[in-house]
Amino acid sequence: MTPLAPADPGPAPWVKSIPLEMAPPSLKDNTADVDRVLRALKKEMQTDRVAADFSLWQSFPRVLRDSHYRVDVSAFEWQGGWHVIDVTPAAAHHAVYGIAMDLGTSTVVLRLLDLASGKRLDERIFPNPQIEIGPDILTRIHHAAKTGGLQGLQTLLVRRINEEIRAMAHDHHIRPGGVAGLAAAGNTAMSHFFLGLDPYFICREPYIPVVNRPGLVRAGQLGLDINPMAPVLVFPNVGSYFGGDLVAGILASGMTLQKEVSLLVDVGTNAEVVIGNSEWLMACAGAAGPALEGGVAGMGMMAGPGVIDRVRVDPASTVFEIHTIDDLPPVGICGSGLIDLIAGLFTAGMIDLRGKFVPSRCGGRLTEADEIRSLTIVAPEQSGTAGPLVLSQPDIDGLMRSKAAMYTILTTITQTVGVDMSTIKRFYVAGTFGAYIDPRSAITLGMIPDLPLDVYVPVGNTSLEGATRALLNRAARDEIDLIRDRITYLELNVNQAFMNLFSAAKFIPHTDRSLFPSVKVPA
């Protein structure tokens, strides 16, 4: 698996600091201050389409005279024109900064960028403060309908973002106003909360967002503590259920730059799947995720210190080799660990084709209470919690449903577009799921197709990565709307055909073993 190359700022940044040197005014050239700057900017950028918002004009006379008509103009390009953000006395280093943001339901990530060099200077990750209103989107949408609810949600979020931005700016000695651009990718509801737009109709048939393409918003309009004139790019959505986070994911994967057909999978609360190339894109989503996120399996949790992220089960001795994040005593297991574990249990013959415990192979580690069987994975004395870590039969059943749903969705979408799954040359796996998952284990379970391992490409936090690229590169930014407009959304029809596929996929690896030739099924 090759990690994604860092985003290339490329030949066309669209938020820039532009040094301008002007002749001072004279009786022969009495051009006004604003017009003088715009004239110089036109010449420098070789376009007539330059503009400076009225709110900036007041500052021009002082800055021009104090700087002896040598200034740095921060400006951004939009629809072919250049828009001034601010004008400051020329500095030795014409620095300009930006923030890329992953606007997650649970977690927000900010990345500070030097827009001139493309360097990633810093990153902050923190829980979405709206969790105090409700952990899930639906609770927040209901809260937004109360008096002041929507504004309260937006304020919570923006205030926290501002704190983190201020801290980063302080650490990096960046002046107020030096942050001249922000790009944010989130799901449709989160984008609405961020923009202070009412998500009321998002969750009601026919599920209509207030806006699909937010276009150009200024930081000051959102109360963000960066330059108030800075452009804020909020990734567009296709509808209530296909948000800007996924558009960012498609951008980050680069799949739309290739002629070959690729797949992109993002597993969160839902599993979102996109297939396509430089000419077409089809997307769908289904409830394949829950068992893979924290909270479903008894010992399941989100990746974090002490969480089991990799497991090997020795097929002969059935001994577990357990790895935890930061090598701390284990406290739970995340999605990648769970997939490793259950694949290992299958290979060791400790569970059967249906995912049921095989008592003869499990031995004394298998216990039963209230007719529910559980396997002890970590004994109390090795555990980082007070008690043992156990995997119950319902935990496995949950994963079996998730993996079956995932494979069924992949089968359905590839069949719909008429692409043979075995011919896929790149299969991008997003998120922490993609970063930690061992595709060998997922193939063993029959969760993902039996492709050469190097086909699977972890693409990390694609919301953050897509936002970064869009902020650094004009071509990437312009690609966003093309991506959005090209997506065909496949409504998953849970009919008999789907249910038949799903039932066949509820075995390890599958009822049709020929689909998984590389998987060794124990005798």
Place this chain on the structure above:
Amino acid sequence: MTPLAPADPGPAPWVKSIPLEMAPPSLKDNTADVDRVLRALKKEMQTDRVAADFSLWQSFPRVLRDSHYRVDVSAFEWQGGWHVIDVTPAAAHHAVYGIAMDLGTSTVVLRLLDLASGKRLDERIFPNPQIEIGPDILTRIHHAAKTGGLQGLQTLLVRRINEEIRAMAHDHHIRPGGVAGLAAAGNTAMSHFFLGLDPYFICREPYIPVVNRPGLVRAGQLGLDINPMAPVLVFPNVGSYFGGDLVAGILASGMTLQKEVSLLVDVGTNAEVVIGNSEWLMACAGAAGPALEGGVAGMGMMAGPGVIDRVRVDPASTVFEIHTIDDLPPVGICGSGLIDLIAGLFTAGMIDLRGKFVPSRCGGRLTEADEIRSLTIVAPEQSGTAGPLVLSQPDIDGLMRSKAAMYTILTTITQTVGVDMSTIKRFYVAGTFGAYIDPRSAITLGMIPDLPLDVYVPVGNTSLEGATRALLNRAARDEIDLIRDRITYLELNVNQAFMNLFSAAKFIPHTDRSLFPSVKVPA
């Protein structure tokens, strides 16, 4: 003299109310609210370049659903794109209103327009409230430099404008936000005060405004009580001494639409003169005005009730026939009355070629005090004031200088561009001066060239008229920047040649009588 035809709204209004009917959303068409409106607007206006500012989005979901997707969109065209001002449920009459404004140093005039029909619905005229800070621009510029001074000046002005706009809107049953555009023409300093921009460098060499072309400003940015998203068009200036009022005057005259060369004269504190046609424009200004405005002649005042605006002096009997505004007892005399009076005195032989009283013809009405001769024009018993209205020798001398300056400026500018003054086919005279002046009297004095009377065209309040045209008609609006960019400003060089011309013009009508063949010089 034919009055200017009322502005034709023409085929291209640029602030409009556009009725849109949309299909309600469905599972098959889940386009978001904002995108749905913009899609319909694109189709209606047949352009892809449509935009709605972020600040409007919040209102869309409610308006669309309440109106069953039948709305009126107020929008304006700017640089080829249409910008939404607001979206309201469809009304029977898709009305949209605008305000044209003459932003005078002394007087502000507001005109309420129906932008769909071009109808002039109302007008308000009131003293510029900044007079309480200082009657003249220079005092206000000095005041602006004090802490809070500039903002105080702007607030004074905008608050008063808002009061008048609210009153007009109330009288005409116009909803808040129904006024969707404003165009303002004023001199460079007044435009700066209106925009809250520091005029500090306007009156200091090399006389640099903050901005020449204010471009697009939104009403909300200025605190105006109309729709906050409404475009505010502030006429551009050429420099500190050639303001948007004059650009508006050129626009209003229509001189740039003609192949023939025309002259435009605007007499205020200065006399501003423009010469040109559809291909070129030259402008200059000089201190020719003071004697023609109120405040210089002892009995001089601005046109108003009881003010003498027309005078006939019977050449035989030397009896005065006096006309006052509203036929009230006379209280003073305005510029047009003064010109009539002094021309009449000359024709009747009561003053000589140099403008000096001829005691033998003046008789007992001529008095002398402190070596200053004065002529009683209105006896105390006919006067509207307590005492008599008198014209002093210094009053006449002042007018003689003004008229000589005016003729010298006209001579200089026509000679500079190589146009024979006698070939001018249209001579536009702006302002109340132009509205009331009898060109026959001005010719008699040698103030303006001896052209057929129908060459002189009064064009009224050209600031107001220019603002009206710019607001009603896109072609007129687009003409503004062309006019501004085409103006060559002639710096009047007060050298020996100028002084020679000036001296020759200080006689009635002129030392060279052949220039004024129609003027009968009394024996």
